[in-house]
Amino acid sequence: MSFAWLKRYMPRGLYGRAALILLLPVISVLVVVSVVSVQRLIEGVTKQMTTATAREVRLVLDPRSEPRDAAILAISVNSISQSAVPSTDIRSWYDFSGIIVIREFSRLLPTLRAVSLADSQLVSLYIQTEDGPIEVRFDRRRVSAANPHQLFVNMAVFGALMTLVAFLYLRNQLRPITRLAKAAAAFGRGERVTYRPAGANEVRAAGLAFVSMRARIERQIEQRTLMLSGVSHDMRTPLTRLRLSLAMLDDDEEREPMLRDVRDMERLLDEFLAFARDAAEGETELIDPAALIRQIVQDCERARIPATLYKIVGEGEVRLREAGIRRAVENLIGNAVRYGTRAEVSMRLTDKSLRIRVEDDGPGIPPDRREEATRAFTRLEPGRNQDKGTGVGLGLSIAADVARVHGGSLRLGQSDRLGGLCADIVIAR
Template identity: 50%
Template sequence: MFRWLKRMMPRGLYGRAALILLVPIITLQIVVSGQILQRYFREVAGQMSSALALDLRLVVDAIAAGEGQARGLAYALEIDIAIAPRDLLRDQRVFYDLTGIEAIAVLRREVPGLVAVDLVSDWRRPVIIIDTREGNIALSVARSRISASNPHQLLVLMVGFGLFMTWVAYLFLRNQLKPIKRLSDAAEAFGKGRLVSYHPSGAAEVRSAGHAFLDMRARIEGMIEQRTLMLSGVSHDLRTPLTRMKLGLSMLDEAPEVAALLRDVAEMEALLATFLDFARGEALDDPIATDPVALVRALVDDLARGGARVDLVLPAHGAAVMLRPQAVRRCLSNLISNAHRYGATVRLSLSLPPRSIRFTIEDDGPGIPAARRAEAMVPFARLDEARNQDKGSGVGLGLAIARDIAQRHGGSLSLGDSAALGGLRVDLVLPR
């Protein structure tokens, strides 16, 4: 039962706040309305109908005694006497006439020979049909003698003021919820790698959470900056001795040992270049309006000039979305390089769902077992025993850099099997 209620609850903050506000008010309206119907409508209508029943009995007794006396008494009691219509043989009332229920019940109980009570034909003057010695007669009285005039006014006023106070309370509540929504938006934007202006406001607890968020954001930014500087500094400083080693080896006589050392130096330079790419992954460019179709075409053209062939599957028309083009290019470039490292055919597909952008890179290589895909995206993890090493081994940062860029965009990177090519399938999904 509680799980069903939890699924039915609104998911948004405004929806839950409105529910918290409306449930007590509606419950109070129902309880008070029930009490009014029970005590005011029913009891008052019963007392007034009982008093009317006494007058009706007097008129009926007067009719039995003589017509002149009956009409004079009816005139004094403000009761009109007429010939009863033949087709009126049952009680009539509209469904919302709640006081009519009690009035009809009292009249039937206290007026002998009552045939029917008509509360529909004329709302202002109901008609009461009574069977007498002279036949059925119709007695018409003012509705105010059966029940209180305008008995619905209390309910209307209560509902009207309840709605008005609900609206006023919602305005105040919305002002209290705005700072929480602004804090949520700032945290969500920071999770996607964007910095938005945020100033804590609202209640003391909300301001305290806002200041804690700002402190946390500043610490994370500082840690990222220190990490980037450290990786960049270490990679850059190592280039100088490597350059001296490369220069010294080039001056030696050609020998198998020298050639092997030159290959080791070249591999170390490639590793350093990868470290720099990993460090630059933290320093994302600013988001700008970018056409993803044009971005993919430009990237593939640049790779083609370097000898890398990529099959493209693109939508007919693109749409400008907010992206960090340099970071996305770096991410796609790493994924395509990995695909070329382990496969001969590489396919890049782009799709544009309503709320996201999906890049799919597929190859015809050996793929990655499902049990090791999470490990493959860990920095410096190498799964070369499961992949083809004919085209050289990497340092294990390609997928890590791509996943890091995807997460900094607020997106995701997932690995799977390519149904078309039979190798690895990488899906890069970025939110719009």
């Protein structure tokens, strides 16, 4: 039997699940103890006491007994009129033991007409005799235990107290896990928060492994940045000399193709430098994404790049790294106009997410190669137009990295309006 449907009702957070694990046994024990108490204490004891009292009532009503017997048994017997007899049994809705009292008296006293438990201290029996109806009154403690609800009150109070104590202890055990989760999530967004392993041995071991992993990744990123920055910087000097030498040539037909090759090499170096810079550089700040998108499109128009603003939906500020978002959107626009004739940019801001979309009318990317396209140094020119320029396969990779450090993702699809590639940067708020 599958219990998969229960997952939708389970708490998502660690504290919620821990509280559920803690409360379920406590509540189960309370329910079992309550059921046993009702069956044994309330029902069993009340039944025995009611049976004994019913025998005493029969003894008092026996014509052969002496009048002093009623006084000895602390039972009051009074003659009443027919109109004073209740038409039905009387008890409070919360008086569970009264149900058993009424049931047992009705079974043991055949001439009983009604039972009144309106007064919590007294029991009134209305019995029909040959001389007319009589009222038999005696203390309620003769037929049921005094304050039977105290057991449930004590169970509830001490159960809540022990649950609170256990939850406080459990919270101290869960706090190192939540701190580790927050540190890991922050590192995934490119932020570094102070974290010191603590807690139980298993949690401490996981924390030490995370700290070691974070240090190793940071060293690799630093080495990659230094390597690419050094290579790109060292290559600019000979390229500058080569450009100056070509500028001195008199033959324009030979000079222009070689200058174009130099410009392509400089553009490739710029892409290497952009990739070498970490996507998480800079601090996040509250910015207006709509204003940023409008500014990026205006800069493209001034640079005579065929990019237009299609639609902006929603207003507000979002905590972003402005330089990273600008670089990602510019890379998507550059890819769009390289493999198509135009690019259209749109933005949608909701309470839950920010979506920046760039569409083009180019050949697009096949669905089975879209994941491969976001990897660094991956070129898909066999499936796209090579006549529009060359690249090193870093545009989509940089955009994906920027989206990832913001806690989002880069999604590639097909544009329904333009027919080419549709690239979405989706960031949760």
